Amino acid sequence: MSTVTMTVNGKSVSGEVEGRTLLSDFVRNNLNLTGTHIGCDTSQCGACVVHVGGKAVKSCTIFAIEAEGSSVTTIEGMANPDGSLGTIQQAFQDNHGLQCGFCTPGMVMSAAALLEENPNPTETEIREYLEGNICRCTGYHNIVKSIQAAAAA
Amino acid sequence: MSDKGIGASSKRREDVRFLSGNGKYTDDINVRGQKYVHFLRSDVAHGKINGIDTGEAASMPGVAGIFTGADFAEVGGLPCGWQVTDRFGEAMKEPAHPVLAQGKVRHVGDPIAAVVADSLEQARDAAEAIDVDMEELPAVMDMKSAVAGGTLVHDELETNLCYDWGFVEENKDAVDEAIKNAHHVTTLELVNNRLVPNAMEPRVAIGDYDASNDESTLYTTSQNPHVIRLLMGAFVLQIPEHKLRVVAPDVGGGFGSKIFHYAEEAFCTLAARKLKVPVKWTASRSEAFISDAHGRDHVTKIELALDEKGMFQAVRTDTYANMGAYLSTFSTSVPTWLHGTLMAGNYKTPLIYVNVKAVFTNTVPVDAYRGAGRPEATFQLERVIDKAARELGMDPIEIRRKNFIQKEEFPYATPVALEYDTGDYVATMDKLQEIADLDGFEARASESRQKGLLRGLGINCYIEACGIAPSNLVGMLGARAGLYESATVRVNATGSITVMTGCHSHGQSHETTFPQVIADMIGISEDQVHIQHGDTSNTPMGMGTYGSRSIAVGGAAMVRATEKIIAKAKKIAAHLMEASAEDIELKDGSFSVVGTDKSVGWGDVCLTAYVPHNYPLDQLEPGLEETAFYDPANFTYPAGAYACEVEVDPETGKVDICSFAATDDFGNVINPMVVDGQVHGGIAQGVGQALREHAVYNEDGQLVSGTFMDYSMPRADDLPSFVVDHSCQTPCTHNPLGVKGCGEAGAIGSPPAVVNAVLDALNKGGYNVSHIDMPLSPSRVWSAING
Ligand code: FES
Ligand code: FES
Numbered sequence: 001m002s003t004v005t006m007t008v009n010g011k012s013v014s015g016e017v018e019g020r021t022l023l024s025d026f027v028r029n030n031l032n033l034t035g036t037h038i039g040c041d042t043s044q045c046g047a048c049v050v051h052v053g054g055k056a057v058k059s060c061t062i063f064a065i066e067a068e069g070s071s072v073t074t075i076e077g078m079a080n081p082d083g084s085l086g087t088i089q090q091a092f093q094d095n096h097g098l099q100c101g102f103c104t105p106g107m108v109m110s111a112a113a114l115l116e117e118n119p120n121p122t123e124t125e126i127r128e129y130l131e132g133n134i135c136r137c138t139g140y141h142n143i144v145k146s147i148q149a150a151a152a153a
Numbered sequence: 154m155s156d157k158g159i160g161a162s163s164k165r166r167e168d169v170r171f172l173s174g175n176g177k178y179t180d181d182i183n184v185r186g187q188k189y190v191h192f193l194r195s196d197v198a199h200g201k202i203n204g205i206d207t208g209e210a211a212s213m214p215g216v217a218g219i220f221t222g223a224d225f226a227e228v229g230g231l232p233c234g235w236q237v238t239d240r241f242g243e244a245m246k247e248p249a250h251p252v253l254a255q256g257k258v259r260h261v262g263d264p265i266a267a268v269v270a271d272s273l274e275q276a277r278d279a280a281e282a283i284d285v286d287m288e289e290l291p292a293v294m295d296m297k298s299a300v301a302g303g304t305l306v307h308d309e310l311e312t313n314l315c316y317d318w319g320f321v322e323e324n325k326d327a328v329d330e331a332i333k334n335a336h337h338v339t340t341l342e343l344v345n346n347r348l349v350p351n352a353m354e355p356r357v358a359i360g361d362y363d364a365s366n367d368e369s370t371l372y373t374t375s376q377n378p379h380v381i382r383l384l385m386g387a388f389v390l391q392i393p394e395h396k397l398r399v400v401a402p403d404v405g406g407g408f409g410s411k412i413f414h415y416a417e418e419a420f421c422t423l424a425a426r427k428l429k430v431p432v433k434w435t436a437s438r439s440e441a442f443i444s445d446a447h448g449r450d451h452v453t454k455i456e457l458a459l460d461e462k463g464m465f466q467a468v469r470t471d472t473y474a475n476m477g478a479y480l481s482t483f484s485t486s487v488p489t490w491l492h493g494t495l496m497a498g499n500y501k502t503p504l505i506y507v508n509v510k511a512v513f514t515n516t517v518p519v520d521a522y523r524g525a526g527r528p529e530a531t532f533q534l535e536r537v538i539d540k541a542a543r544e545l546g547m548d549p550i551e552i553r554r555k556n557f558i559q560k561e562e563f564p565y566a567t568p569v570a571l572e573y574d575t576g577d578y579v580a581t582m583d584k585l586q587e588i589a590d591l592d593g594f595e596a597r598a599s600e601s602r603q604k605g606l607l608r609g610l611g612i613n614c615y616i617e618a619c620g621i622a623p624s625n626l627v628g629m630l631g632a633r634a635g636l637y638e639s640a641t642v643r644v645n646a647t648g649s650i651t652v653m654t655g656c657h658s659h660g661q662s663h664e665t666t667f668p669q670v671i672a673d674m675i676g677i678s679e680d681q682v683h684i685q686h687g688d689t690s691n692t693p694m695g696m697g698t699y700g701s702r703s704i705a706v707g708g709a710a711m712v713r714a715t716e717k718i719i720a721k722a723k724k725i726a727a728h729l730m731e732a733s734a735e736d737i738e739l740k741d742g743s744f745s746v747v748g749t750d751k752s753v754g755w756g757d758v759c760l761t762a763y764v765p766h767n768y769p770l771d772q773l774e775p776g777l778e779e780t781a782f783y784d785p786a787n788f789t790y791p792a793g794a795y796a797c798e799v800e801v802d803p804e805t806g807k808v809d810i811c812s813f814a815a816t817d818d819f820g821n822v823i824n825p826m827v828v829d830g831q832v833h834g835g836i837a838q839g840v841g842q843a844l845r846e847h848a849v850y851n852e853d854g855q856l857v858s859g860t861f862m863d864y865s866m867p868r869a870d871d872l873p874s875f876v877v878d879h880s881c882q883t884p885c886t887h888n889p890l891g892v893k894g895c896g897e898a899g900a901i902g903s904p905p906a907v908v909n910a911v912l913d914a915l916n917k918g919g920y921n922v923s924h925i926d927m928p929l930s931p932s933r934v935w936s937a938i939n940g
Contacts, residue, residue, distance in 0.1 A: 016311060018274075020274075029931065034180075035175065037354070037405070039353045039438065040861050042438065042440050044744055044862060045353065045438070045861060052799070052836075064464040066691035074174065075173070076173065076174040078173075087900035091173040093164055096829070100353070101167070101172075102176075102178065102406060104171050104172060108172065122869075123874070127872075130869035130870070136351055136353050136838070138830060139833035139835075139872060140837065140872055142829075145874075150726075
């Protein structure tokens with residue numbers, strides 16, 4: 001066991017982890033931030049995407065200790081300061097960009113990273129960017145629409 | 154389009170918690186003191202267990218208990234919920250389905266032992282130290298040879314044939330005769346590929362036991378907690394309902410795979426009772442691939458007889474349906490009653506005979522997956538019609554139109570036992586031709602040609618039987634459960650409403666759409682209504698959500714309960730206004746006496762019911778709460794027409810979906826935005842089946858495509874945006890909302906459209922290819938092109 005310290009959603013946190021503890025497990029189990037989801041064990045689904053140092057990362061692909069000292073944002077950190085849904089989140093609700101909601105945190109985190117890089121993506125660019133996020137419910141149609149709406153907002 | 158109530162695209166209230174990371178899925182629940190389960194699963198498809206040595210594992214750190222089949226010898230096996238009677242009047246073969254393997258393993262993934270430990274890592278480490286003396290047996294994989302004889306999956310059954318079902322048996326000779334004498338017979342042999350449902354949330358089960366009250370709680374990823382309570386409590390563990398609570402909180406998609414009662418649920422419930430600690434199991438995705446029930450997996454030969462004008466004379470189909478190693482909860486009903494009964498499709502074929510042989514193999518059990526039987530029926534029918542059109546030189550749309558059941562012919566009794574209540578197949582086809590811009594196809598095809606690509610157009614229709622369904626009918630057909638739905642409408646003292654439903658929402662949006670109905674009926678705002686579901690301790694016994702039944706059956710129950718509420722509220726209002734209840738009208742949340750200006754508000758009536766100072770206590774009970782159980786009179790019959798355009802690269806065999814259009818008649822629609830979303834998702838799954846997805850087993854019974862690296866899930870860049878329309882509405886005549894259900898249509902209607910489109914592209918491009926089996930991977934398409 002070793003102690004890891006990082007900033008998560010603007011707050012400094014630390015916890016005891018094993019060398020093999022994944023960042024996704026640390027966030028879910030140590031911090032009880034269960035918005036980050038685990039949909040696979042081969043780094044394929046993207047349900048676990050968070051931002052580390054401003055970049056979208058599948059949190060199941062890095063160990064918690066690798067995030068030592070970094071600034072991490074999870075879905076719980078995406079709301080406006082007053083607690084209302086942030087622009088991307090609101091666009092997902094407005095455009096029915098989610099059904100069961102399981103892929104949704106990862107989708108929102110990926111969408112945020114995309115719009116950071118490319119504030120006006122085309123439909124093709126959005127679809128290609130989401131290659132690493134699987135949604136079984138929506139057929140992606142309304143996810144794409146949501147991201148377009150967030151870009152326009 | 155209305156902006157509130159029925160017909161409004163109300164935004165989903167559940168989204169707020171899902172979007173902010175506050176959803177409460179089963180894996181988000183941790184019970185104080187819980188221990189973790191790891192299942193040791195078979196890595197061979199078929200084997201005899203000569204011994205299990207748990208000695209070393211039991212002494213490893215953190216281990217609280219190790220269980221094997223012997224510990225479950227006393228409890229029942231997992232039951233099958235539907236008994237099928239074969240062509241000869243015999244009951245199907247029904248093997249035992251133990252919670253943990255007893256003596257033999259029968260598929261890769263079959264659980265042999267389970268370790269409960271303080272941490273998941275400790276449970277895993279200990280499971281590795283369990284020594285299983287396994288004698289590997291030959292794997293039974295190919296259905297036709299399995300039926301012919303040889304190795305048995307279940308020795309005691311003396312056959313691998315579960316049943317040989319004929320439908321309608323009395324029609325068999327007439328069908329044979331019609332096919333023998335037909336002007337033209339089109340024959341098609343095809344495989345409906347095995348799929349893995351892959352809801353994004355893997356299954357989870359947490360067992361908890363309160364010894365002081367002798368009460369068990371199971372938290373589980375289920376589409377139907379009451380069904381799990383009934384099956385597990387009564388058949389497996391013998392726990393009476395009042396001592397067993399099943400909770401299915403937020404569930405991350407189901408698509409059928411979370412209907413069934415699984416071994417892990419029974420295990421966690423029992424282990425918690427034995428160890429007197431909470432016990433949690435979370436499936437990894439790899440584990441899900443080899444323990445969730447799979448879907449489809451039919452091998453079929455279909456023959457369509459036509460006269461010289463292209464009118465359908467008869468249909469005969471022969472199907473081998475894979476059951477896998479055990480009978481999962483509703484497995485036996487899928488290739489029979491959910492498949493054979495749909496073989497009339499949207500057409501007036503007078504004679505139909507369906508034969509289905511259900512076969513045991515050393516593979517994961519196969520059960521309902523989105524559409525369940527109806528996609529298999531639709532695929533073969535719509536493919537053989539396309540093939541017939543090509544053989545006869547007819548237009549694929551014209552041949553369908555000619556054979557449609559006409560609007561004025563409803564209600565229409567098919568030769569396969571269903572009575573379609575309403576429909577207008579001409580209207581959905583007309584609409585499809587418009588929204589898919591079929592007139593512009595030639596221009597688009599010539600653009601594709603300039604890029605060296607072959608463009609094809611695939612058309613098909615579908616019908617499904619949803620809202621499953623009348624209990625007396627399904628009981629006659631072998632269902633071991635009723636299929637009603639329930640709702641309790643509780644009006645609170647100040648007028649807000651809590652509805653407790655037996656349905657379960659795992660993406661379907663009930664929390665938003667059900668209030669739209671009640672708000673409309675009473676004339677209050679939607680946010681005054683709250684939907685409670687998913688917990689057997691606070692919802693009435695209901696059968697859950699599958700088969701596109703929630704609004705058609707559960708919604709109807711809610712309407713019935715609300716009607717009772719309104720009737721009673723009118724009596725209270727009548728008392729308050731000193732009028733007769735017959736003269737009271739409810740409109741926009743206000744009760745008035747017809748022909749007067751007297752009125753009293755909804756809130757005042759509700760308060761009076763709970764503070765009955767001025768109240769007809771001699772005639773009416775106080776309070777305002779009603780329950781209704783609704784058992785439908787028939788299935789509902791959504792139907793539609795779909796069109797897909799593809800480009801095929803003849804150099805590589807790669808298929809691109811250029812466009813996909815769907816017209817669906819769902820009857821009345823409560824929330825168009827939600828309905829669009831359901832269709833989008835269904836289409837994506839159907840396109841996935843047609844082009845990418847395949848659960849591939851090798852001859853040793855190893856699942857070759859057992860992770861998302863090998864099992865190709867459709868991703869955002871594999872799909873176009875869809876054009877969907879549900880403006881053609883012929884309301885259902887036998888439920889109070891006139892709704893038909895929309896959850897499965899997309900997955901049922903889309904695979905034949907895609908395959909028809911690829912074959913159209915190839916044939917128009919000069920390649921004479923009559924069929925390619927799904928998934929139409931580049932290598933399969935390339936091989937077909939290159940002979
Ligand atoms: S859980 Fe991280 S990619 Fe699937
Ligand atoms: S909303 Fe269910 S997986 Fe995307």
